[in-house]
Amino acid sequence: MKRMNIGIFGRVNSGKSTLMNLITQQYLSIVDSTPGTTTDVKTTVMEIHDFGPIKLFDTAGIDENGKLGLKKKKKAFDTLKRSDIVLLVINESNNAYNFGDYNSEKEIIELAQKRKKELFIVVNKFENTRNKKLFNFEVLSEYKCKKIDINLSKKENYMVLVEFLIKNSKVKFKDTELLPPLEKDRVVFLNIPMDEETPNGRFLRPQMMIEEYLVRKYIPTFAYRMDLIKARSQVIEIQEAERLRFMNFIKYLKRDNKLQLLITDSQAMDVIAKWTKYLDIEITTFSIVMINFLSNGELKLFVDGIKAFENLKRGDKIMIAEGCNHDRKAEDIGTIQIPNKINEIFGNGSIEIDHYFGRVFADYEKLKEYKLIIHCGGCMLDNQVIKSRIEDLVDSRVSFTNFGVLLSYFQGKKELNRVIKPYGLKIC
Ligand SMILES: Nc1nc2c(ncn2[C@@H]2O[C@H](COP(=O)(O)OP(=O)(O)OP(=O)(O)O)[C@@H](O)[C@H]2O)c(=O)[nH]1
Ligand code: SF4
Ligand SMILES: [Mg+2]
Known part of the structure; x- marks a missing residue:
């Protein structure tokens, strides 16, 4: 409740x-x-x-x-x-x-x-x-x-x-399902590439929530640890061995049409996009699932923010917002991977990037300085915080997107369309 x-x-x-x-x-x-x-x-x-x-x-x-x-x-x-x-x-x-x-x-x-x-x-x-x-x-x-x-x-x-x-009191919470409609007794593949940041003894909140939600609905899950270092290795044999390990499980699950969805950590989208390009598999990311759920089904607003990303130009300022202040390591998504990719696309230092962590968010007035806000899945925040952030952003006419949406977009519009398709969305 x-x-x-x-x-x-x-x-x-x-x-x-x-x-x-x-x-x-x-x-x-x-x-x-x-x-x-x-x-x-x-x-x-x-x-x-x-x-x-x-x-x-x-x-x-x-x-x-x-x-x-x-x-x-x-x-x-x-x-x-x-x-x-x-x-x-x-x-x-x-x-x-x-x-x-x-x-x-x-x-x-x-x-x-x-x-x-x-x-x-x-x-x-x-x-x-x-x-x-x-x-x-x-x-x-x-x-x-x-x-x-x-x-x-x-x-x-x-x-x-x-x-x-x-x-x-007449307050009624809008009921938003954690995931789009899925069939009973067909498998959901959970791609969980653990790293040094991953805490021992438990899954991360989105992984736990999704696992519990699916099992409760009689939907079997297949939790899989992808080794991202091997998957991205420059040594072809190492990369290929990791790909075959993944493909063997996919093939096994696809037998009898048992596999219905693959949910991946968004930082593995580069690998998943490449390896599943010619396979008929629906995919999405944990970050997309969470932001859609916490925003009460407003994923479309985060997808629309991609237009603002495409229109960024030298000197523009953006904000990367993460809902918690977890330990950061060398390949951290919010502070390293996304900024690196932005520098690669627009030129080093062309786009000014501010970071906000936890419950700290830019003041209403300061928000207007940004051309785009890139928000994480927000799993440590509640619906009310996400809703109030969206209302502030809509009021101040600032566009926003999400880690999962953007990391999928980095693989191309086709890949972005794949991860939003389960939500009935499409970009041109
Ligand atoms: N006699 C009486 N005193 C009250 C009542 N309600 C509050 N007070 C007194 O009013 C004063 C302020 O109450 P608080 O509850 O601290 O008020 P507040 O709105 O939290 O005040 P701030 O934290 O300073 O903004 C205290 O001295 C209370 O004891 C009441 O119903 N009767
Ligand atoms: S709140 Fe955001 S940054 Fe923190 S664990 Fe959840 S998705 Fe990641
Ligand atoms: Mg008081």
Whole structure:
């Protein structure tokens, strides 16, 4: 079951951390009357009975002044973009402090509505508010938001809040299958060329996910380790021996038409393209499978990015984004193989290449400097992060593609068409 991202937002001192602690029923976030107590995003995962697994974000207030205040606001808004549910906390007795200005709240609502988030206003009702000029919901009436009035500091209000969420939340995750439709009892070949980077004791996440998904559906898998050093050897006998080893298994599996798909590590596309050129085998790559799955079936957008690659010219700037910061070795795809190929195609140093790793991604403004973003399979990121990146890229009109798509394109358009064919896609 997918985890729902719930983000808590608002001004400083509105009771955001008090809400975080109410939901988790623990003193997780520091609560204090000093404005700006929460300085960064605090994340926790939990399960709410009858609601499901959630990831909860407590954020800094977005109305602090100065450079640091802006940084906090940016981080809070980045978090909002990857939230499915936005809880906007308004301290009903803060009117004096706000001077009756609700611009920060409006900014949160507008971004949430623009990004089609489910938004609830949580009006934090303090005790002893007599004689205070209280928040009047009318000021936000134009936005037509649902609200709950609740005293967040009362632990027993947990159920009131949860029942409100269960009753009002309509978030539905789009169901995307991990792989295109496949037949039961026909084999999927998994080409897994291990190297020094490959961790001991387990497969990588995409390999594990695909293996489990297929076996669950009664689709047998054939996991195969290709020796890429031998496969690319300049010594013909070594290369040929490795090719024959591979071909023998392919021939064996193709008997009785038992082989239905070959999924390869995208860095082996040069070898797979060459060795399977005249064979009638459907192929795709782990990276393509993952980016299609994590983007909820938006592979076409990544394929369209190839046009931007073809149009690159001297002096253009591109970004290579990887969803994690794994150990890097001499033939690393993102930092070595792809940049080398780009230098080979466009001339050494012609294209300026920036790298981003893990959850760090270029600011919305900085994105516009790039002609193209090349994104990995994103297996360590969740759907919500990939979705928010795609929305930022589409908004800022920056093209993007994916490691698997590009590495296949490097073998020619025909090979790119082969790896996207299982998804019903084609480029001209
Ligand atoms: N009396 C009362 N105090 C509350 C209530 N909710 C929050 N507070 C107090 O308001 C202050 C701010 O609460 P926090 O939960 O830290 O607010 P925040 O929005 O996380 O604030 P920052 O992290 O500074 O942005 C604390 O002193 C809380 O004890 C409430 O319902 N009643
Ligand atoms: S997040 Fe990206 S770089 Fe990291 S292992 Fe997954 S696909 Fe590779
Ligand atoms: Mg706080």
